[in-house]
Amino acid sequence: MKKEFKSESKRLLDLMVNSIYTNKDIFLRELISNASDALDKLYYNSLTDKNLKVNTDDLKIILELDKDKRTITIIDNGIGMSEEELDSNLGTIAKSGTLAFKQMNEKEVKEKNIDVIGQFGVGFYSAFMVSKKITVISKKGEDAYKWESDLDGYTITKSKLDNNGTKIILYIKDDTEEVKYSDYLDEYTIKSLVKKYSDYIRYPIEMEVTKSKLKENSKDEYEEYKETEVLNSMIPIWKKEKKDLKEDELDNFYIDKFYDYEKPLKVIHSKVEGMCSYNALLFIPSHAPFDYYTKDYEKGLSLYASGVMIQEKCKELLPDYFNFVKGIVDTEDLSLNISREMLQKTHSLKIIAKNIESKINKELLEMMDKDIENYKKFFKAFGTNLKFGVYNNYGMDKDKLKDLIMFTSSKTNDLISLKEYVSKKLENQDSIYYASGTSFAAIDSLPQTEQVKEKNYEILYLTDPVDEFCINALGEYEGMKFVNVSSESLDLDTKEEKESLEKFNKDNDKLLNYMRDCINIKEVKFTNKLKNHPVCLRSIGDVSIEMQKVINAMPTDQKINAELSLEINKNHPIVNKLNELYKNDLEELSKYTKTLYSLARLIEGLEIENPTDVSNIITDIISK
Numbered sequence: 001m002k003k004e005f006k007s008e009s010k011r012l013l014d015l016m017v018n019s020i021y022t023n024k025d026i027f028l029r030e031l032i033s034n035a036s037d038a039l040d041k042l043y044y045n046s047l048t049d050k051n052l053k054v055n056t057d058d059l060k061i062i063l064e065l066d067k068d069k070r071t072i073t074i075i076d077n078g079i080g081m082s083e084e085e086l087d088s089n090l091g092t093i094a095k096s097g098t099l100a101f102k103q104m105n106e107k108e109v110k111e112k113n114i115d116v117i118g119q120f121g122v123g124f125y126s127a128f129m130v131s132k133k134i135t136v137i138s139k140k141g142e143d144a145y146k147w148e149s150d151l152d153g154y155t156i157t158k159s160k161l162d163n164n165g166t167k168i169i170l171y172i173k174d175d176t177e178e179v180k181y182s183d184y185l186d187e188y189t190i191k192s193l194v195k196k197y198s199d200y201i202r203y204p205i206e207m208e209v210t211k212s213k214l215k216e217n218s219k220d221e222y223e224e225y226k227e228t229e230v231l232n233s234m235i236p237i238w239k240k241e242k243k244d245l246k247e248d249e250l251d252n253f254y255i256d257k258f259y260d261y262e263k264p265l266k267v268i269h270s271k272v273e274g275m276c277s278y279n280a281l282l283f284i285p286s287h288a289p290f291d292y293y294t295k296d297y298e299k300g301l302s303l304y305a306s307g308v309m310i311q312e313k314c315k316e317l318l319p320d321y322f323n324f325v326k327g328i329v330d331t332e333d334l335s336l337n338i339s340r341e342m343l344q345k346t347h348s349l350k351i352i353a354k355n356i357e358s359k360i361n362k363e364l365l366e367m368m369d370k371d372i373e374n375y376k377k378f379f380k381a382f383g384t385n386l387k388f389g390v391y392n393n394y395g396m397d398k399d400k401l402k403d404l405i406m407f408t409s410s411k412t413n414d415l416i417s418l419k420e421y422v423s424k425k426l427e428n429q430d431s432i433y434y435a436s437g438t439s440f441a442a443i444d445s446l447p448q449t450e451q452v453k454e455k456n457y458e459i460l461y462l463t464d465p466v467d468e469f470c471i472n473a474l475g476e477y478e479g480m481k482f483v484n485v486s487s488e489s490l491d492l493d494t495k496e497e498k499e500s501l502e503k504f505n506k507d508n509d510k511l512l513n514y515m516r517d518c519i520n521i522k523e524v525k526f527t528n529k530l531k532n533h534p535v536c537l538r539s540i541g542d543v544s545i546e547m548q549k550v551i552n553a554m555p556t557d558q559k560i561n562a563e564l565s566l567e568i569n570k571n572h573p574i575v576n577k578l579n580e581l582y583k584n585d586l587e588e589l590s591k592y593t594k595t596l597y598s599l600a601r602l603i604e605g606l607e608i609e610n611p612t613d614v615s616n617i618i619t620d621i622i623s624k
Contacts, residue, residue: 002153003091024179027130028190029197030123031074031168033308035061036201038078038166045079063194063207063231067185070172077165080140086147086156090124090136130184133171139164191231200236200307200330207231236307238281238328242269254283257302258326262286265378268327268363276351282327282360284367288381292324299323301356304330317353321389321401322360324382329356357400364404368417376415379406387470395473402474407467410449410459413440418477421458431483433490434460436468436546438605447533447603448486454531455492459485465550472542486545486604488538488565493528501528504570511582515566518593523565530569537600538565545604566597591617 039059046054064073081089127134128151136147139161146159161167173181183189187209194205209229212222237245237253251263264283271279282301291297299320300313307330318325333348368375379386387405390398406415421432433452437443443461452459462468471482483490493501505512505525516524522540530536539545540563548562568575574596581589598614601607608614 002155003087004153024129025193026197027126027170028072028074028184028193029308030126032061032194032198032201032205034124035074035076035078035166036203036308038076038080039203040078042077042079042164060204060206061201063190063205065185065187065190065207067182070182070185072170072172072184072190074168074170075165077163080164080166081136081138081145082140083143083145083156085140086136086138086145090147090149091154091156127168127170130172130181131170132173135169135171136166137161137169138166194231196312197309199232199309200234200304201232202234202307204230204234205232236279236304236328236330238269238279238330239307242271245269250281254326257328258283258285260285260289264326265374266363266367268359270356270359272355276331276333276348276355278329278331278333278352280327280329280352280356280359282325282356284364284378285324285326285381286377288324297323301325302328303334304328305334306330306332310334314349316349317356319353319357319389319397320392321386321397322357324385325360361400361404368404376406379415384464384466387464387466391466391469391473395475398473402477405470407434407460407462408440410435410444410453410461416458416460421460422478422480424458425480426457429457430480432460432477432480433457433483433485434462434468434471435485436462436544439463442605446486447530447536448490448538450531450533451492451529452485452490457492462546465553468544468546468550484539484544486536486538488540490529490538497528501526501570508579511578514582514586514589515578515593518590519566519597521566521597522563524593525565525567526570526575527567528570529567530572533569533603534572534574535566535568535596535600537604537606538567539563540565545606549605566600568596591621595621 039061042052042054043056043059046052059077062073062075064075065071066073133148133150137144137159138147139145141164144159144161146155146157148155148157172184173179175182187207190207191209198205206228208226210224211227212224215221215223237249250267254260254264254267255262263286265286266284268280268282268284270282280301289297298313298315299318300311300315301317302309303311303314303317314329317329329352331348331352333352334346364375364378367378383406386401390401390405403417403419406417408414409416409421418432435443435446435449437446440461440463443449443459443463449459462471468484474482476482508526512524512526516522527536537545543560543562545562545564548560552559568578578589578592581592594614595617598608
């Protein structure tokens with residue numbers, strides 16, 4: 001007699017099948033995990049029941065495919081289910097026999113390291129995503145019983161099974177325009193799903209697979225034959241002790257698992273026990289993948305629950321600034337049968353993510369301290385992402401990342417950390433000086449760097465578009481403020497030099513005002529910050545020239561302009577020429593002013609607003 005499911009309504013079953021699981025592939029993961037639980041329970045009972053003899057070497061899971069009958073069969077020789085348990089466990093949706101077992105024997109399970117996976121009791125029903133009918137034959141003790149359902153209720157009848165255990169037969173749906181269910185009857189597909197989701201189930205998963213060999217006495221004719229093959233590895237590499245892992249073994253695992261062609265730059269092995277226990281095996285790649293700086297790149301660590309993969313890329317485990325890290329996290333504190341949406345909200349996941357973030361940060365700092373050359377290699381590949389992490393979210397994470405970022409030094413043309421810069425500062429130096437540009441050579445030739453280098457101060461050369469935004473987010477480092485050498489706020493003059501310059505500018509006030517009006521900028525003035533160059537541009541206020549270029553290059557309607565000051569070297573011969581023109585030829589002075597301003601813009605990599613006019617002016621000046 002057909003029975004109705006013992007749940008609130010048929011709608012709950014529809015929810016289990018159609019909403020909680022959005023990926024049809026995981027049905028096999030769920031059923032294999034249930035089979036593994038049945039084997040675990042049998043093993044546990046053998047430890048507490050002296051009359052129950054179990055040879056652990058005999059425990060296994062068998063998969064069978066029949067393309068003609070369109071069936072997939074999953075067999076285990078585990079504890080099995082009685083008639084009452086079939087009715088209770090499979091007839092009541094969201095009731096888990098595994099959870100009940102775990103709660104009843106929690107202390108013993110933990111002490112004897114028995115790891116049962118399922119908890120919510122909904123995983124079995126994911127099989128209906130690919131099946132039009134499911135038959136479960138199970139034997140526990142003397143009698144075997146058959147549970148059968150096509151989603152419209154279920155029946156339980158007496159049956160036959162040679163040994164204790166469970167056999168699940170899935171009758172695969174017919175193909176539709178949207179889904180080719182026949183793919184699940186393909187050997188390669190099943191092997192791939194086992195490898196992807198259940199590779200580290202502790203019991204062997206066996207299946208007869210088709211192979212080929214040369215026919216006897218033939219050189220080019222092949223014949224097919226069947227051979228039983230174990231599809232899973234069983235022993236997760238991340239659960240091995242660190243001392244037992246060889247470098248080649250880790251490198252090969254990384255290359256195979258994450259499809260890289262180079263070994264990782266660094267391996268991080270972490271085992272944590274306590275309120276939230278997990279194993280983590282993390283890798284720092286030696287280079288950025290080809291799609292790293294594209295929208296197609298996906299961050300995330302492979303998340304396993306007791307050796308069974310839940311998510312291939314769990315993005316919640318990594319902050320964006322560590323999105324380059326590859327690896328695996330395996331925990332017993334997450335349930336297998338849980339949806340991706342629910343997973344994001346679990347407290348355990350947040351704890352694991354926080355611990356992993358701290359571990360990565362610590363390992364990178366140690367790498368910088370003990371293996372600086374490899375750290376520089378890492379930083380050249382992923383440093384931009386760290387600097388973006390400093391700037392992003394209004395600088396919320398800057399204190400976590402400030403010691404990891406590096407910039408190019410004016411003295412060595414090599415990367416240097418802020419900590420190292422500060423350790424080499426000059427006596428009485430209270431600022432960290434920086435300059436922005438497209439390359440080391442371009443920055444090094446800027447007129448604004450002359451005075452700073454002459455006083456032997458080290459300058460950080462910022463060549464990445466995000467650099468200056470990162471510096472602004474930091475604000476200061478160990479009490480030293482950041483100063484842009486191209487900013488008007490740069491102040492390296494003595495009191496006497498300042499007073500002398502102020503008087504010089506005041507004496508030439510009318511000349512400077514006229515020049516300012518010619519080019520319509522904020523300010524024109526003389527400076528003693530230049531040594532050989534005649535002119536330079538400096539920014540006034542918070543927006544620098546480089547920030548202007550970066551923001552205006554973005555594909556948005558937002559455009560900004562830095563307020564500019566044209567500074568003229570007070571010790572350059574051009575000063576005499578300007579004074580002479582102011583007294584005798586204002587029209588010519590206007591041409592010289594526009595020429596000097598255009599040259600200063602070119603030095604900064606800025607466009608000239610009227611290049612034709614400027615070209616005519618320069619030609620006119622040269623021809624005289």
